[in-house]
Amino acid sequence: MLEKTHRTPFTARITEARIPEPGKVRISFYEGTTDPKAHITAFRIAMGRAFTKNAAKLTEREVDAGYCLLFVEHLKGAMLEWFSRQERNLIGSFQQLSALFLKQYSMFMDRRTYDANLWTLSQGPNEPLRDYMARFKAVVSKVEGISDKAALQALKWSLWYKSEFRREMALNTPQTIQDALHRSSDFVINEEEMNNLDKQYEATKAAIRSSILTRPSKKGNPSNNTATQSSDEPRSGGAHNYQVGAGRGRGEPHYNTWVRKPTNYDERRSASITRPTGIQRHNAEL
Incomplete structure (x- = not known):
């Protein structure tokens, strides 16, 4: 079991190199669900900033070894197990490590956009x-x-x-x-x-419309209404025909009474009936 923990896919070129001190480096862990190209790009940028101060003091081999070891340190879970399963002395540079990493997680790469x-x-x-x-x-x-x-x-x-x-x-x-x-x-x-x-205009219109609908209507003044005829009396557009009748019999007080003539009253026919003829006048004289 202890032998497996010391087993590494790196060659002696990586394991025996003097590891530079990168200082504080902010590198995110790869979760195995995002584009691996984006992760490698972000890793290179972070490492480039970390090794800028010591670039003159480090050899190319030391910088490359630092890239490899720090990259593996930021793998965890299934990704770390994948690295441990690689053949011994398989990886001798960061370029080889990147190629294997991209191949393993290529299914998460974004397709090229045209x-x-x-x-x-x-x-x-x-x-x-x-x-x-x-x-x-x-x-x-x-x-x-x-x-x-x-x-x-x-x-x-x-x-x-x-x-x-x-x-x-x-x-x-x-x-x-x-x-x-x-x-x-x-x-x-x-x-x-x-x-x-x-939206403000529509809200204002809706408020105005609502206030108009809820406003109480003005009721008419009964005193200003003209008297209406009963429904059982016919309306007449002309003058009303009335006659005056005196009270009959002595001792009875005299009242003027208004009698409405029927609407089908014919004055000429009435005159011919009430007007006395010549024979009637002769008999009256006798």
Whole structure:
């Protein structure tokens, strides 16, 4: 068991080298779930800063041995077990160690992004400009060797056709993709301000509409209403026909009474009936 702990895949070139003191180095542990290329890049940057002060005093072999040993110290769990299973005297340089490491965890490498990936992007009709520009930046940052002209064309044609930023790019074409990304920040701020103003306007309209609906209605004044006829009496647009009748019999007080004539009353027919004829007048004289 003790022999296995001393067993190492490193060659004597690494194990017998004088290890430089790197000082305080902030290197994250590799968890085995992220891109191994990104981890090696971050490790090289950290080690480069750590060995800068002692670079003149160290040989190339010592620096390379320091890279190998410190890299293994920042492996844990399944990654450390993978390293321990490697053949003895297999690794003699950091380049060999990096190659084996990348091969083992290549399934976690990000696929290379090409120019064609930009042309598959498109902004949705209701997608905020801020969200779309974040998606576009994430893709364009992974494209290697893309020209400003190609990136600008991809950005312009992927924007929503009613976008104000697309109109700006058509009228005032940016010279570089960095210039376009910088301009997009101003349009993002303006778009968000307009959306906030629209929300405030709609809220104000809703409040006004609610106050109108809940306002108590004014009731009519009964004193101002004209007297209405009963429903059982017909309305007449002309003059009313009335006649005056005197009280009958002596000793009875005299009252004027108003008698309404029927609506179908015919005055000419009544006159012909009540007017005395010649025979009637002769008999009356006798």
